[in-house]
Structure formats: structure tokens, C-alpha cells
Amino acid sequence: MNPLERLRARRAAEDAGEDPSMTTPEAAMGRMDKPYGAHDPTLPPPVDSTLDQAPIPLEHRLRMYELQQEIRQVETQLHRLFVMGLVQGTSHLYTGMEATAAAFGTLLRSDDYSFATYRGHGHTLARGASMKGLIGEMLGRESGLLGGKGGSMHLTSVEHGMLGSYAIIGAHLCIANGAAWSARYRGTDQVAVAFFGDGTTNIGAFHEALNFAAVYDLPVVFVCENNLYMEYTPIGQITAVEHPAADRAPAYGLESIVVDGNDADAVYLTARDALEKARSGGGPSLIETLTYRHGGHSRADPGTYRPSAEVEAWKDRDPIPLYHQRLLRIGVDESTLTGIQTSVAERVDEATEDAKAAAKPDPSVIFTDVYADGGYQWRN
Amino acid sequence: MAELSYREAVARGIAQEMDRDERVFLIGEDVAGAGGVFKTTVGLLDRFGPRRVVDTPISEQAILGAAMGAAMTGLRPIAEIMFSDFFAVAWDIVVNEIAKARYMTNGQVEVPLVIRSANGGGARFGAQHSQSVENWAMAVPGLKVVAPSTPADVVGLLAASVRDPDPVLFFEHKSLYASKAEVPDGEILDELGTAKIVRPGADLTIVALALMVPRALEAAEILAGEGIDAEVIDVRSLIPLDTATILGSVEKTSRLFTVEENPRVLGWGAEIVSIAVDEAFWHLDAPIVRITTPHVPLPSSGGLEDETIPSVERIVAEVKKGLV
Structure with missing residues (x-):
């Protein structure tokens, strides 16, 4: 059943006086008549074991494993550094959601364009941006990706095709359209990808961007990482449809696509098709990946409004152990995986030491790069 | 041409x-x-x-x-x-x-x-x-x-x-x-951040933008008939802002008027006045006057709208008042 058919089936069940199941993402998530935080849990879908046999090159699988390790270990380290009081400002960790960025990061060509939200650490690392630069930025150092002028919510690495993290959700879907427009105008087959959360589907720019991309058949892939919560509120409570992205896709002439966002292989297969479609002139796609953040919305949020059964179930469905087990099943040595983990851990430590030792930005940079002449002069 | x-x-x-x-x-x-x-x-x-x-x-x-x-x-x-x-x-x-x-x-x-x-x-x-x-x-x-x-x-x-x-x-x-x-025929390329003195004058400086420029020029002609010689500057570019041309004119005339279509509060002239006070205060012979749309939304009916946006007549009247 596609999401619309599921919706119709659920409505029919309700009309018939039946209580539809509340235990799968296919069922309605929140209900407004429950007290805050007392909504029924939304449990993860079962693992699709047939994905073991998916036609994915081993090299790509190992890369996805490595990227997931990188992202997880960096986020874990950033949490540690935050507790130590070293991380400046806010931060929105991607822990638990790594599979989507890892799959796209593995598939994207070096000249493709990525756009992310404030929860963009993973998407930035997945394009190959420097760990030292990322941690340096989080610590507000001169060595940061943005020289300490952007911070956690604006990570960008143009040389890696990471065209920015946009902290006011929605805008970057429109901006990704422009990059896709430019690619086609210049006669290249580059693709633009915009990552965003479920909450973004309720802002106007999302709808403007989808219609725009569809009207002009732009080579763009929109990726909604549905972690079930719009900041502190269950997405189902404040969204008119069950699947915030996929259920809206038909309104823009696009296919409804929902994929297991905690399984890198599932995301990979879907992403590969969407990227190929965009690259070959087939137009845009909208993909909804079902996932879960292990922590709260931001560093200020312990996330206690989520049912503990739900948190536990999704932590059991952690994308990284799942992928580790799959790789073992298909014949990868434990030692290979341990080697990847250890090598990532060493790089994280090295990047952390580098960032801690880096200089704080010189105050003179306050006045640089407002305008193209390098300065901020607005008058003679 | x-x-x-x-x-x-x-x-x-x-x-x-x-x-x-x-x-x-x-x-x-x-x-x-x-x-x-x-x-x-x-x-x-x-x-x-x-x-x-x-x-x-x-x-x-x-x-x-x-x-x-x-x-x-x-x-x-x-x-x-x-x-x-x-x-x-x-x-x-x-x-x-x-x-x-x-x-x-x-x-x-x-x-x-x-x-x-x-x-x-x-x-x-x-x-x-x-x-x-x-x-x-x-x-x-x-x-x-x-x-x-x-x-x-x-x-x-x-x-x-x-x-x-x-x-x-x-x-x-x-x-x-x-x-x-x-x-002019052929390629035209101008420069941002350059104001233009569109009418030289000795007695006072009127700084204007867009639609207010032709109105300021018309007002200057009327004032000229009464023996008042106004210099009119078309700002053209707010950012970058050519303060040198504006301040140079104020040093010459010692009197500054701005004509702004923005509603009064924080119209662009407010920034120019602030700069003039900081940097040309000792050249001024009189308080600076801002001629603006009042702090209201614009009404639609013709007579009302014309009363709201600075008109030639209002510029003339405000300048004469400010010269006293």
C-alpha cells in the first residue's frame, strides 16, 4: 500500500469503529487528546533481512560503515566536549540517524551539491569535510570550517560540495533548487540534494520548493529524515497526514517513497535510484526516511517527552550495530570492522586535540567577508 | 542618443x-x-x-x-x-x-x-x-x-x-x-556607491532618492524663483553610500534637507542625518530637516496618497520653513 492507501484504510477502519494499531509508523502517531508526553509509542519497522543480498558493492558498504562510525564517534565526542563546557552555542546531534547521510555521502559524486539543516554535522562529514575543521568550528576556533564565524548550525565546505547548513528550515530546499537549476543551465549532470527533518514539511518553503522543482523537472533530491518529532512535539500531532513528506509527494506529481532510515542499505538503494533519475533528466524525487534521534532536539533538551518504550525500541534498532551484523553475515571479518572503528577513533582524538590546541579567532575577522572586497565597508 | x-x-x-x-x-x-x-x-x-x-x-x-x-x-x-x-x-x-x-x-x-x-x-x-x-x-x-x-x-x-x-x-x-x-547609445556601465549632484546650488542641500529626485528638482526650480538656490543630490545607491558627495555639499551650503518616501521612523535619511551630525556638525547653520512620509501605512485614494507622500509643494514649504 502506498501512504495514501494506508491513510484511506485507516480512515475506513476508524469510520467502522475500529481502533487502528498505534504501534507502527504506518499508524497515526500522536493523538491530541493525550497529555503531553503520554502519546503511544511509534515503534520501528522490522529489519528487512533480504537486504543482506542487496546488489551493493562491498567497497560502498564498507564506506557506509566507516561514515556511520565517523559520524557517531564525532557526535559522541561533541557531546563529551559539550559536557566539559568546550562546545560553544547550541548543537543538534545526528546520533541515531547516521544511515541516511552515510548512504548519500557514499553515492554522491564529488561535484554534486548537498544542503542540510542545523542538524548537519553528519551530512558535512559524509561529503568528506575535515573532522578537524568540524570540531574546530564547534569549539569556536580559527581552525574551524568557518573560522569560528558560522558555528554548529551553518557548517559548510564548498570544496566538498557541501553548500551549507541552513538553520531556518525550509529555505535550503529552495536554494537546492537553484543549484540544480544552475547544473542543468550549465549543461552538467550534477545533482543537488537537500536534507531536512519532518518538521520542515509544515513550512511554506517546503511546498514552494517541491512545486518549483516539479514544474521545472529539476535534478534535485529532497530527503526528509523523519525522526518522528518536530523539536519537542510528535510530528503526528501537528501534521494533517501520517507521512509528513511521502503523503504530500502526490500533490506535486511525485512518487510517495518511505524507506527504513535506520538501514543504510535501504537508504542506499532508494538514493541510488533517485540520484540516477535526477542525473539522467528524470526530475526530482522526495524520499522520506524513517529514523529516530537518540538524544533530544538540541543540547538543551533531554527528550523526556518521548515514551521510554519508544526510545528503547529505536535504540535497539540502532543503525550501526544493525549494519555491523549485516557485514559480518555477508562475510566481512570482525577484525576489518574493528580496524575501521579504531582508525576512526584515532582520527577523532587527533581532530579533538587539534581543535583544542587551535587559536581562537582574531577579533579582526569580525569585519571580514561581509562584502566581496573582503571587508564590511558600506560607505566612503 | x-x-x-x-x-x-x-x-x-x-x-x-x-x-x-x-x-x-x-x-x-x-x-x-x-x-x-x-x-x-x-x-x-x-x-x-x-x-x-x-x-x-x-x-x-x-x-x-x-x-x-x-x-x-x-x-x-x-x-x-x-x-x-x-x-x-x-x-x-x-x-x-x-x-x-x-x-x-x-x-x-x-x-x-x-x-x-x-x-x-x-x-x-x-x-x-x-x-x-x-x-x-x-x-x-x-x-x-x-x-x-x-x-x-x-x-x-x-x-x-x-x-x-x-x-x-x-x-x-x-x-x-x-x-x-x-x-546614450551603446553600452552603459555606471558605478554603485556614487551619488550625483543633479542640480548645483549654493544655499542649501536637498538629498533625495528615486521618485523624490524629480520632485526635489521641481521644488528647487520654484525656490529659485524666490531667490533660493538649492543643490539637489540624487543618492542613487544607499549601500554603498556616497557620504563624501553629501558631506561635501553640506560643507558648501551649511543646510541639509532629506526627502524620503519611507515612513518617518528609520527612513534612509535618518542614517544620513546621523552621519552629517557626526561629521559635518560645525559646518551646519541650521537644524537638519527630514521631509518624509508620516509614520502611517499608505492610503489608496488619490488625494489621500498625495497628501501622505512628500509632494513638490511640501518640499518647497518645508525648505522655506527650515531656512528661517
């Missing part, structure tokens, strides 16, 4: 830049097939084709977002926002994204684009289609803000805006579209 209307000058300026640079394209609501609701883009679709002249849905965020993404990746978009009032529905893209991208990314990203928009009152369109919002843009670091008053300036400043590496908001005045003047 040919006589050209201000609206024809817009199309000429765009065509000049599109001819010169393949990276330039035009995108906006009704800009292609219809030639623009103000007929400012007539003929461009036929000349440059649908790849480079593109009609869009009513989606200001999508339009400006697309322009930004294209500018970040090697193109030189000209986007149109039909009425400048509509900037309000896409202000996030302008203020939070376009204006700040270079700074936040430590210079990694550049956004060379032009957003043209029909600005200002006088057409009886009411409070949501008549505002002068150039002062909104002026308040945002990272943007450049231009507002020409003559057809020749439209061509030259538009060309300078398209070639500028920074984002430029280009405010066309909808009550000037029908005005005509001689425009």
Missing part, C-alpha cells in the same frame, strides 16, 4: 547584460510571456528564449531561493519580485540566507545576484502594493541597495549591479516607469 522610458530602460539594461554574459538569466512572475506586469521585460523572451527568461509560480521564496542557489554555483541571476511589498513573504531568504552566506561561511560562498522590484507609491494601489522598502534592505549587512531615478541610471546602475560580486536589491520606482529621458 534616444529617448527612452524608465520601463524601457529596464529591459534595455537586462538585455545589455544578457548579451554580454551567458551566465545572466531572468526569473520571476510574469516576466517572460507577459513581459512583466509593468511591461519592464517586454521582448526579452523573444530575444533570449525560455531557457534564460523564465516565468515562475507565485512563490517568492522559491524564486529567490533558486536565484541564490544558482548564484552560489556560478550563474548571475536577475530575479524579479513583482512588488517590493512582497519581499516580506521571502525576507528569510534575503536577510538570513543571501545577505549572510559569505560572512557565515568565512568567505566560502558568494552570492552575486540582482533582485529587481517595483517599489514606491503614487499609483493608488493601497498599503500592500505601494511601500518604499529600500530602508528595510539598507538595515541588513551584506546587501547592496540601489534605487535609480532616471532611465540612463536604470541602465547603467543595473549593469553595475549585475556585474557586482555581491547581492544587490535594485528598487525601480513604479511611478517613474512612464517617465522619459535621453539615454
Whole structure:
């Protein structure tokens, strides 16, 4: 059943006086008549074991494993550094959601364009941006990706095709359209990808961007990482449809696509098709990946409004152990995986030491790069 | 040399830049097939084709977002926002994204684009289609803000805006579209950040922008008949701002008047007055006078609107009062 058919089936069940199941993402998530935080849990879908046999090159699988390790270990380290009081400002960790960025990061060509939200650490690392630069930025150092002028919510690495993290959700879907427009105008087959959360589907720019991309058949892939919560509120409570992205896709002439966002292989297969479609002139796609953040919305949020059964179930469905087990099943040595983990851990430590030792930005940079002449002069 | 209307000058300026640079394209609501609701883009679709002249849905965020993404990746978009009032529905893209991208990314990203928009009152369109919002843009670091008053300036400043590496908001005045003047033949390229003394005078300085420039000039002629010799400066570009020309004039005349279509509070003249007080105080012989629209939305009925926006008569009266 596609999401619309599921919706119709659920409505029919309700009309018939039946209580539809509340235990799968296919069922309605929140209900407004429950007290805050007392909504029924939304449990993860079962693992699709047939994905073991998916036609994915081993090299790509190992890369996805490595990227997931990188992202997880960096986020874990950033949490540690935050507790130590070293991380400046806010931060929105991607822990638990790594599979989507890892799959796209593995598939994207070096000249493709990525756009992310404030929860963009993973998407930035997945394009190959420097760990030292990322941690340096989080610590507000001169060595940061943005020289300490952007911070956690604006990570960008143009040389890696990471065209920015946009902290006011929605805008970057429109901006990704422009990059896709430019690619086609210049006669290249580059693709633009915009990552965003479920909450973004309720802002106007999302709808403007989808219609725009569809009207002009732009080579763009929109990726909604549905972690079930719009900041502190269950997405189902404040969204008119069950699947915030996929259920809206038909309104823009696009296919409804929902994929297991905690399984890198599932995301990979879907992403590969969407990227190929965009690259070959087939137009845009909208993909909804079902996932879960292990922590709260931001560093200020312990996330206690989520049912503990739900948190536990999704932590059991952690994308990284799942992928580790799959790789073992298909014949990868434990030692290979341990080697990847250890090598990532060493790089994280090295990047952390580098960032801690880096200089704080010189105050003179306050006045640089407002305008193209390098300065901020607005008058003679 | 040919006589050209201000609206024809817009199309000429765009065509000049599109001819010169393949990276330039035009995108906006009704800009292609219809030639623009103000007929400012007539003929461009036929000349440059649908790849480079593109009609869009009513989606200001999508339009400006697309322009930004294209500018970040090697193109030189000209986007149109039909009425400048509509900037309000896409202000996030302008203020939070376009204006700040270079700074936040430590210079990694550049956004060379032009957003043209029909600005200002006088057409009886009411409070949501008549505002002068150039002062909104002026308040945002990272943007450049231009507002020409003559057809020749439209061509030259538009060309300078398209070639500028920074984002430029280009405010066309909808009550000037029908005005005509001689425009030189051939390529015209002006310079941002240069004010122009459009009428030299010895007794006082009137600083004006866009529609207020012809009104200030007319007022100056009336004042001349009464033996008062006004110097009129067309600011043309709010960011960058040519304070040297303005302060030089104040040093000469010792009296400063601004004529602003913005509602009173924090109209662009407030910044100029602040600079003049800081840097030319000892040259002043009298208090500075700001002649502005009062702090009200614009009414639609003709008589009411004319009473609200500074008129020639009001400029004359305020100047005479201020000279006492």
C-alpha cells in the first residue's frame, strides 16, 4: 500500500469503529487528546533481512560503515566536549540517524551539491569535510570550517560540495533548487540534494520548493529524515497526514517513497535510484526516511517527552550495530570492522586535540567577508 | 542618443547584460510571456528564449531561493519580485540566507545576484502594493541597495549591479516607469556607491532618492524663483553610500534637507542625518530637516496618497520653513 492507501484504510477502519494499531509508523502517531508526553509509542519497522543480498558493492558498504562510525564517534565526542563546557552555542546531534547521510555521502559524486539543516554535522562529514575543521568550528576556533564565524548550525565546505547548513528550515530546499537549476543551465549532470527533518514539511518553503522543482523537472533530491518529532512535539500531532513528506509527494506529481532510515542499505538503494533519475533528466524525487534521534532536539533538551518504550525500541534498532551484523553475515571479518572503528577513533582524538590546541579567532575577522572586497565597508 | 522610458530602460539594461554574459538569466512572475506586469521585460523572451527568461509560480521564496542557489554555483541571476511589498513573504531568504552566506561561511560562498522590484507609491494601489522598502534592505549587512531615478541610471546602475560580486536589491520606482529621458547609445556601465549632484546650488542641500529626485528638482526650480538656490543630490545607491558627495555639499551650503518616501521612523535619511551630525556638525547653520512620509501605512485614494507622500509643494514649504 502506498501512504495514501494506508491513510484511506485507516480512515475506513476508524469510520467502522475500529481502533487502528498505534504501534507502527504506518499508524497515526500522536493523538491530541493525550497529555503531553503520554502519546503511544511509534515503534520501528522490522529489519528487512533480504537486504543482506542487496546488489551493493562491498567497497560502498564498507564506506557506509566507516561514515556511520565517523559520524557517531564525532557526535559522541561533541557531546563529551559539550559536557566539559568546550562546545560553544547550541548543537543538534545526528546520533541515531547516521544511515541516511552515510548512504548519500557514499553515492554522491564529488561535484554534486548537498544542503542540510542545523542538524548537519553528519551530512558535512559524509561529503568528506575535515573532522578537524568540524570540531574546530564547534569549539569556536580559527581552525574551524568557518573560522569560528558560522558555528554548529551553518557548517559548510564548498570544496566538498557541501553548500551549507541552513538553520531556518525550509529555505535550503529552495536554494537546492537553484543549484540544480544552475547544473542543468550549465549543461552538467550534477545533482543537488537537500536534507531536512519532518518538521520542515509544515513550512511554506517546503511546498514552494517541491512545486518549483516539479514544474521545472529539476535534478534535485529532497530527503526528509523523519525522526518522528518536530523539536519537542510528535510530528503526528501537528501534521494533517501520517507521512509528513511521502503523503504530500502526490500533490506535486511525485512518487510517495518511505524507506527504513535506520538501514543504510535501504537508504542506499532508494538514493541510488533517485540520484540516477535526477542525473539522467528524470526530475526530482522526495524520499522520506524513517529514523529516530537518540538524544533530544538540541543540547538543551533531554527528550523526556518521548515514551521510554519508544526510545528503547529505536535504540535497539540502532543503525550501526544493525549494519555491523549485516557485514559480518555477508562475510566481512570482525577484525576489518574493528580496524575501521579504531582508525576512526584515532582520527577523532587527533581532530579533538587539534581543535583544542587551535587559536581562537582574531577579533579582526569580525569585519571580514561581509562584502566581496573582503571587508564590511558600506560607505566612503 | 534616444529617448527612452524608465520601463524601457529596464529591459534595455537586462538585455545589455544578457548579451554580454551567458551566465545572466531572468526569473520571476510574469516576466517572460507577459513581459512583466509593468511591461519592464517586454521582448526579452523573444530575444533570449525560455531557457534564460523564465516565468515562475507565485512563490517568492522559491524564486529567490533558486536565484541564490544558482548564484552560489556560478550563474548571475536577475530575479524579479513583482512588488517590493512582497519581499516580506521571502525576507528569510534575503536577510538570513543571501545577505549572510559569505560572512557565515568565512568567505566560502558568494552570492552575486540582482533582485529587481517595483517599489514606491503614487499609483493608488493601497498599503500592500505601494511601500518604499529600500530602508528595510539598507538595515541588513551584506546587501547592496540601489534605487535609480532616471532611465540612463536604470541602465547603467543595473549593469553595475549585475556585474557586482555581491547581492544587490535594485528598487525601480513604479511611478517613474512612464517617465522619459535621453539615454546614450551603446553600452552603459555606471558605478554603485556614487551619488550625483543633479542640480548645483549654493544655499542649501536637498538629498533625495528615486521618485523624490524629480520632485526635489521641481521644488528647487520654484525656490529659485524666490531667490533660493538649492543643490539637489540624487543618492542613487544607499549601500554603498556616497557620504563624501553629501558631506561635501553640506560643507558648501551649511543646510541639509532629506526627502524620503519611507515612513518617518528609520527612513534612509535618518542614517544620513546621523552621519552629517557626526561629521559635518560645525559646518551646519541650521537644524537638519527630514521631509518624509508620516509614520502611517499608505492610503489608496488619490488625494489621500498625495497628501501622505512628500509632494513638490511640501518640499518647497518645508525648505522655506527650515531656512528661517
